[in-house]
Amino acid sequence: QDAEKLAGEEHAWKEVKDAVNEVRYPKSKEEWTNVLARCQNLLSSNEGHLPDTNIYQLKMLDCAMDACINLESWEEALYYGSRTLEPYRLYYPGFHPLRAVQLMRVGKLQYSQGMFPQALETLKQAYNIMKVTHGTDHSLMKALMEIKEECEAMMRIQ
Helix, strand or coil, rough: CHHCCCCCHHHHHHHHHHHHHHHHCCCCCCHHHHHHHHHHHHHHHHCCCCCCCCHHHHHHHHHHHHHHHCCCCCHHHHHHHHHHHHHHHHHHHCHHHHHHHHHHHHHHHHHHHCCHHHHHHHHHHHHHHHHHHHHHHHHHHHHHHHHHHHHHHHHHCC
């Protein structure tokens, strides 16, 4: 997997690595806007040069997703989040809590966009991992079951 982690053009991933390491946790909307602009710029300039499985590219996608969530740009957050799912599956195989949380986040974003069948599928994947990693009494698990049920209800209505 090490080759996969650093796949792509070295100059591109080194630039992304430096950018990822520079990002401090933003506190204001303005700072989040700047972080998102930086991420968008690097992601678009490295298109075709870095696969999403590159570990620094993945961190950049996560960063862009977090920025979008904080700026309430749900559709764009879903775009970046969806791109992280395959690399997460690769790096966090089996029952891994980080993968479960990422699946839940993407599932919630799909739900927010009215993509109920896709959201349900993603949330079920999160559920199957989380029941092992977190247990059924965990607060995150309760929140997951709630949104899963809302999703099922929306699909019955449609």
